[in-house]
Amino acid sequence: MHAEEAGAVAGPGAVAGAATTVSGGDDESGPGVGISGSATRQATIYDVAEAAGVSHQTVSRFLRGFEGIRPQTKQRVVEALERLNYRPNLAARSLTTGQSHRLGALTHEISQVGPSKILQGASAAAREAGYLLDIVTLDVSDRRSIDEALELVMQHDLAGVLALASTDEMTEAFEGTDFRVPAYIAAEQDDARGGHPSHLTTVGLPSLIEHLASLGHRKFIHIAGPFTYSAARNRARAYEAAIAQQGLHSEGIVYGDWTASSGYEELGRRLPHLGATAVVAANDQMALGAMLALSESGISVPDDVSVTGIDDIPEAAYFSPPLTTLRVDFAAQGRTAVQELLGLINRTEPLRGPALPSELVPRRSTGRMRGPQS
């Protein structure tokens, strides 16, 4: 619960040398390398049954939580289970039941804050439900890589697949795929195509714009993400809507690729004829790049121009200046997606939480407009 924000933040976690565990190591093969094999064969329900003096079926029943077992019998089974340190063999179970208690997650990136947080939330939600999440990354731009990944996923009999589609290509690829198992294609709802716009769109971005407007800004520019990302489209659309609604003026939209580099380049290109006093970037990284471009041109943030991001990555609070941004709860998105998927699998209504709130986090990269800007 509280672990996410706790002090246990990862460091570089570098992996270089290695120790090797030995847990039944009776065998030497490589130099200095221990092999950990199971010392004794894993106990099966048959072993347990014999030890308890009952039939294997009784054990099976107990394991599945069947009620009608005499306390005395149950007692014996429990003891045998304990004594033999029984662990179910999920492969065998899934072979008969056809259910596997594992979910596949397809995503294109796990190094970025957004996707990785989503996965973290998804993974946690899955585990709470007794599932394991197999994360498969694929190269969006390479159709073959996508197919390979899908192939892989379909073989490892999964209870369901969570297809995290960020781009149109991915959505398309996923939608054209027969996963043969329940599949939930989680894409940011394309606000233009009906459905409920996200909280970010309806509340978050408008409040961000409002914040800037209240500081005196009237002329804006937006640094969008690639438009193949529905998230980028939504944000851009929400930006325009908010601008229009509040009677402000947009000096235009430039397109980056989510990276700080693109924010730097694209905004830099616009600098000579920059009429705006507020830069609204579609994510924090591009905002960072934009701020550098501005400061290198002798334009002060926030004295001359205000800059905002979206996401609130952990570093954003320590940019120079600290970045005003919208906090997005990615982990919750991951959880939600998993719950939807589990709903599909169990054919029950998933428990749907409230729309995910996005919250304005004002910091020092936005300030009252001043000076004789055009």
Place this chain on the structure above:
Amino acid sequence: MHAEEAGAVAGPGAVAGAATTVSGGDDESGPGVGISGSATRQATIYDVAEAAGVSHQTVSRFLRGFEGIRPQTKQRVVEALERLNYRPNLAARSLTTGQSHRLGALTHEISQVGPSKILQGASAAAREAGYLLDIVTLDVSDRRSIDEALELVMQHDLAGVLALASTDEMTEAFEGTDFRVPAYIAAEQDDARGGHPSHLTTVGLPSLIEHLASLGHRKFIHIAGPFTYSAARNRARAYEAAIAQQGLHSEGIVYGDWTASSGYEELGRRLPHLGATAVVAANDQMALGAMLALSESGISVPDDVSVTGIDDIPEAAYFSPPLTTLRVDFAAQGRTAVQELLGLINRTEPLRGPALPSELVPRRSTGRMRGPQS
């Protein structure tokens, strides 16, 4: 291969609304929710055998790449395979062979750049070898969470476990665990405990210090990570060794927790009596925090004080000023770890690449010393 650095960098990848795939949807349950079930039962080798007019064993043999099959027979099998769109049931296979072609990866965080890149590399390497990587995150500080995760992992019969231990607690927990399968505990080699120090320690950090020394710096301070992290210890030790070796002077070490916040706080605390002109942070985030603390105190980076990080996270190049740092190849670390694990599993010598190079990336946060610093 080239995908890692390609333009396909993840954006926020937000997941909010959802589309649902329907691939055999003959059934309606929830409102607007399609269920994708397999239309027809998956073909088995028995089906294929019948279709090809051979025994199931022949099919099985073919699938495993057995040589002695007459071309004509093989032909028939191939056709039947094709026609029935056969996909092996890995659960059944692993039940008999006891091998599962899935690896478990235990880690404590996937949102940070380091760990996530490591996982990405590991995942890719695993997939190339025909394995799927199950990523299980656990809360390091919670012993019960660790146990639960281990329990989960041990049930889902895995071919091996990659235990990514960054902290001593984790190393300890992992070493005290009987995974029953080959397990490779990947911790950054503790340089103090023998073994080959990493490239970062032997070449990277010394060259970083040298870079600073060449700019005239003589007095240093180090912002270390938590000392329960072997990576933090190694970096601190390497820092001290390099300082000593080059006849420089360390004004001390302060301890952060890898976050920008800690860099800000800890360096801020030292500011009043800061004798150093160069700050060497153990990662880029802490360097970022430190730079903010400095600039808020009117100390210019790099004019008054130089700051360096380690890792070279993507944003580092766009900090204000852009951060001089050491680039670390995390993905390669993940690959290596997987290869070691596969070596254990197959009882063969893993193919070991060269030590992972770390490279100095000089940027504008370091500069020639000047002014009347004490």
Place this chain on the structure above:
DNA sequence: CAGGGCTATGTTTCCGGTAACATTTCCGGT
């Protein structure tokens, strides 16, 4: 042209669970 040794293919069994069906045990009522 029969017999020996391969080679190609088929049959049976097993892996560790679950499901369906069969049987025994227990219990209350008369």
Place this chain on the structure above:
DNA sequence: ACCGGAAATGTTACCGGAAACATAGCCCTG
């Protein structure tokens, strides 16, 4: 004490592959 029926437990079959073992077909040799 006996009986019926539900409750508790046991038996058998099956999931989809792979391994062990069995057998049929082939070529070559003497």
